[in-house]
Amino acid sequence: MGTKHLALMLIILAVLTIVVGSVTHDAPYTPPQDQGSFHRTDQGEGVPEITIGKEGQKTHNEPPLILVHDVTPYYFDDIRQIIAVLDEYNCSNRTVLFVIPVFDTTHYGDEWNLRNHPDFVNYLHELQRRGYRVELHGYGHTYHEFNCSYEMANEKLDNATALMNSLGFGNLTLFLPPAWALNNESLRAVLEHNLTVVMPNWLILPNGTRQRIWNREYTWYIGENQVDDRLSVALHDYRKASEEGIPFYLSVHPGVVNHGGGLDFLRAFLRTICGQKS
Numbered sequence: 001m002g003t004k005h006l007a008l009m010l011i012i013l014a015v016l017t018i019v020v021g022s023v024t025h026d027a028p029y030t031p032p033q034d035q036g037s038f039h040r041t042d043q044g045e046g047v048p049e050i051t052i053g054k055e056g057q058k059t060h061n062e063p064p065l066i067l068v069h070d071v072t073p074y075y076f077d078d079i080r081q082i083i084a085v086l087d088e089y090n091c092s093n094r095t096v097l098f099v100i101p102v103f104d105t106t107h108y109g110d111e112w113n114l115r116n117h118p119d120f121v122n123y124l125h126e127l128q129r130r131g132y133r134v135e136l137h138g139y140g141h142t143y144h145e146f147n148c149s150y151e152m153a154n155e156k157l158d159n160a161t162a163l164m165n166s167l168g169f170g171n172l173t174l175f176l177p178p179a180w181a182l183n184n185e186s187l188r189a190v191l192e193h194n195l196t197v198v199m200p201n202w203l204i205l206p207n208g209t210r211q212r213i214w215n216r217e218y219t220w221y222i223g224e225n226q227v228d229d230r231l232s233v234a235l236h237d238y239r240k241a242s243e244e245g246i247p248f249y250l251s252v253h254p255g256v257v258n259h260g261g262g263l264d265f266l267r268a269f270l271r272t273i274c275g276q277k278s
Contacts, residue, residue: 062242062247062248063091063094063273063274064094064238064248064249064250064273065094065095065096065247065248065249065250066086066091066094066095066096066249066250066252067095067096067098067176067198067215067249067250067251067252068082068095068096068097068098068252068254069098069137069176069251069252069253069254070098070100070103070137070141070253070254070255071097071098071099071100071124071134071137071254072099072100072103072112072114072120072141073103073112073114073117073119073120074103074104074108074112075254075255076117076120076123078254078255078257078258079254081258081263082252082254082257082258082263082266083127083132085263085266085267085270086266086270088267088270089267089270089271089274089275090274091270091274092127092130092131092132093131095131095132095133096132096133096134096135096174097124097127097132097133097134097135098135098136098137098174098176099114099124099134099135099136099137099164099169100112100137100138100139100140100141100178101113101114101136101139101140101159101160101163101164102114102139102140102163103140103141104140104141104142106140106142106143113163114163114164114167115163115166115167121167121168124169125168128169134169134172135172135173135174135175135176136160136161136164136172136174136175136176136195137175137176137178138156138160138176138177138178139156139157139159139160140156141178142178143179144178144179144181145178145181146177146178146181146182146183146186146190147181147182147183147186148183148185148186149185149186150185150186150188150189152186153185153186153189153190154189154192157189157190157193157195161193172195173194173195173196174195174196174197174198175190175193175195175196175197175198176197176198177190177197177199180199180200182197187204191204191205191206191207191208192206194206198213198215198249199213199215200215200216201213201214201215211247212246213246213247213248213249214237214238214241214246214247214248214249215248215249215251216234216237216249216250216251217250217251217252217253218230218231218233218234218250218265218269219252219253219256219257219261219262219265219266220253220256221256221259221260221262222259222260222261222262222265223260223261224260224261224264225261226260226261227261227264227265227268230261230265231265231268231269231272234250234265234269235269235272235273238273250269252266
């Protein structure tokens with residue numbers, strides 16, 4: 001019985017070793033521990049700030065920050081429609097445009113490279129002059145492209161920042177990973193590029209510290225009959241975040257928010273939070 005018992009224990013240990021090894025081999029992003037106080041990441045006058053302060057600090061219903069994902073010439077017409085709504089409520093200084101330098105090379109090759117669309121680049125510069133903030137949303141936005149090795153992430157970031165800089169978009173400070181997909185190695189590469197990472201619940205600063213945020217999307221292919229329900233949820237979340245001193249970010253995707261009742265929701269939300277039209 002003793003020998004059988006020992007053999008069984010060895011088998012169990014071997015299985016556990018295999019399981020642990022498979023889990024830790026490609027570790028997903030693990031948030032760093034809170035470290036009390038944080039810093040500011042200001043990009044200059046006339047552009048929105050992502051303000052980072054001590055946890056627990058109360059706010060007084062600060063206007064939300066609008067995050068526009070997937071900014072690429074592929075969605076040019078949809079983005080114009082979104083901007084028109086944001087302009088109605090003077091949101092240029094509270095909006096971040098997360099740009100994809102070369103959209104979906106897997107399916108389109110170099111077709112949607114920003115260099116091939118000077119009209120779209122000029123449009124982004126026009127928006128930038130009006131107060132909109134231009135930041136980085138991956139490189140090609142292929143499936144989970146930053147769930148990769150440190151070396152690959154570093155190469156993609158070098159290519160992305162070089163392309164953006166060549167088109168006049170230097171001094172990038174924010175990085176929104178496509179599909180929120182990161183692991184610990186790719187996160188290290190992003191932070192070493194001195195970029196603050198934007199996630200659904202956290203900002204992660206280049207020094208590894210983090211700040212709690214409330215970043216949600218309420219317009220994922222909603223129907224026209226869903227606007228009131230989604231608006232009710234969003235306003236509840238906004239007020240709760242404000243009461244707890246948590247910055248509130250509203251994410252939208254071009255092509256998605258343009259569907260059904262998405263833009264109606266956006267107008268209603270901004271009208272309620274920001275007041276009357278300009």
